Amino acid sequence: QSALTQPRSVSESPGQSVTISCTGTSSDVGGHNYVSWFQQHPGRAPKLMIYDVTKRPSGVPDRFSGSKSGNTASLTISGLQAEDEAEYYCCSYAGSNTWVFGRGTKLTVL
């Protein structure tokens, strides 16, 4: 149950796009299409942004998109806005009725 690997931080200017990677193994990210992404602002609960690799819950802007290739999943945020500045976590089903999260990526909107 090792945590998924994410970059510790990324930064980009408003209006630009940024991609956050999430690398696991064939037992988790690569083995299941059950990768989700969460946004967490300081002191707040996580909010679901993407699930099943590419799907967006109702209410999440289409600026947020997800993808996966092999053992690496990615979250792309286009048209960055100030309110997108937050911590982002990936999560994957890891088999045997267990789940694993990434260590988190702090997004700074310059």
Added chain:
Amino acid sequence: QVQLLESGGGVVQPGTSLRLSCAASGFTFKSYGMHWVRQAPGKGLEWVAVIWYDGSDKYYADSVKGRFSISRDNPKNTLFLQMNNVRAEDTAAYYCAREDTWHFDLWGRGTLVTVSS
């Protein structure tokens, strides 16, 4: 209003026990698998445990197996986490989360557990 509300956190000494609760409202609680996820101060999220919608199956992270126990009371729309023999490394905010086919679509606001002598 669809929501989850955790309670039961506090300051406890190492080696003691604590029970967390999560009250669900606004949805059919008995139809969903439920999870506990924790977050140590300044750290990332860690999955802790899951219980099936009917309580028939339970699974745990290795870090808590044998010490924590997840349970639920469907008539009372409540999820529990019994924490025994707690350690300093169990210090965290504990969130309950609803599962909707392999992802967590609803989270509570969390309850803070501090293990300290």
